[in-house]
Amino acid sequence: MTAATEPADHGPAPATQRTSPFVRGLQVTLGLGLAVAMLWWGLPHFAKTSWSEVWHVLRTVPTWKAALFMGLVVAGLYCYTFVMTGAMQGLSHLRALILNVCGSSVSNLLPGGGAVGLAATYSIAKSWGFSAASVTTMAVVTGVWNVLARVALPIIAVLGLAWGATDLPAAMREAAWAAVLSGTAVIVLFAVAIGTDRGARQLGRGIDRLIRLVRRGHGSTVEDGLSGLRARTAATVRTGWLQMTLGMVGFFGLYYVLFLLCTETTGIELPFGQLFAAYAIGRLLTAVGVTPGGLGVTETGTAAALVAWGADPAASMAGVVLFSIFTHFMEIPLGALGWVAWSVMPKASADERAATDA
Template sequence: MLWWGLPYFAKTSWSEVFDVPGTVPPWKAALFIGLVVAGLYCYTFVMTGAMPGLSHTGALILNVCGSSVSNLLPGGGAVGLAATYSIAQSWGFSAASVTTMAVVTGVWNVLTRVALPIIAVLGLAWGATDLPTAMREAAGAAVLSGTAIVVIFAVAIGTDAGARAMGRAVDRLVRLVRHGHGDTVERALTGMRERTADTVRTGWLQMTLGMVGFFGLYYVLFLLCTETTGIELPFGQLFAAYAIGRLLTAVGVTPGGLGVTETGTAAALVAWGADPAASMAGVVLFSIFTHLMEIPLGAIGWLAWSIMPKASAQELADAETPA
């Protein structure tokens, strides 16, 4: 998808964009990195809202470490989840706390991603901009999938049967990626419904604002990347292309949706009349800072975790002891 699909759907070639990243001046590259770090810090509000007791520094380390693994491996989200468990539990957090955080932040992420195309469609319709059929279909799919997620989540935290079904699904995933540790997580999932409901009730506003800040700053970065490569489109159309890309990041066929995301975004830009080479260069530049940059940031995060103090054996045992 990245090597063949992206230039094919963007109606250009890699040779036309290879030199573009090298034209970005150092001050602008530093600005782009600053926006990425600021966006990741905004996301720490989502994680601290979903796991009381977690510091913003700890949340940032958890995020970049998990993301670096996810961005390196196909289906890396499962391995990233295992890394999140290992790091958080080394600080004394229980499997129950980490499981609740993973479930709640996962739902918040997906809901935000499916909301973006809906917002884009409303904005384009308000501005009387021609709306491609593909964009309307993407928004319709987002409405359906978003509604389904809300219903499933409400059932899971509202009924014991729903909570047990979700608990079994998460437990199977955890046992798949953390060999020999399934029993601990299975016990920790008891009472998950109450913990999840409490987390949503107390942290929903903080998590929502954190998501707005995260995706808002990344949209600013997207605007700057497209401006750097010479794309001239209305903000509404640029936001629609950005929304398509963020929705496609949920596709786990490639690491972090790499290739799929860029192809969808570039195809949308070209469909609205942007120059093909500029479109492809813009999405590649954006991907360099939002996808590839998380790998060295993750390496820094792993290094920071390795030198941070860890919980004692007694503290770990106490964390896993049911209250």
């Protein structure tokens, strides 16, 4: 999850452009409908099992293991705070955790909810007195680190499988090539954005359209922010890249441990390399925005990979569902706690917010 900031107000309160309620409602309906269809029909179909068999396996999970899984989720989210604090000076780990879970809870509820999540974290950070410049920089830098981490996982998986002389499915090779191309494109876009004023404006204009933060009149926008923050972004990468990288490794590493424990609990017996490959496919598919957080698509792709490598179908689907419960659905109540924590935390005064926007 990454954060974005609301542009500073330098005049009368402008109105925010919004998608029409009908179009937004249609998007939400279609996205949620697709997620339900993929989970209810697609997942058991491609995993070659049934939900009744899966529920039978899930009922055997002991309570102490569920508590352990929840602890790993919280630990992973805490590791991610190092990514956020490395990208924004003055942000504490507690506040970074609140920003993360609040934004993720929104993103996991709505198709294409990333834009709404960005706006939510934007408003929270501004209430603490952070400037538009600093939060916009964090949004860009952490966004790039997220994408690069997700596209790197299939590449690492392919190299590991090739080293182990394991047959590589065509889908896995194609995913690795797609990751290479996607990662290269992200690096090029990022370099252009922090290297040239024109590139920064073009990328900022695209982000404005994505998160619908464009305002009427002549107020500041993400486009203006990126153009004015090229030096700050470059400085952030130069000083914080190691902390952000280690935080990302810790986050995905702990989630992989959680994935291993979930699959072990449901009775999957596969080599670590193949399990990592299935995990990498799932993390890459979370970027699919047609359903909330890639829900349904992620689980189907991961379970299909496990079954293709010879894992028991019911155990595979149960393991994937168990992992999804903790990494997707449990972020929603965590987000609710985050909103409560934010509501009782001290806020910056109007003068302090005006000073940071100046």
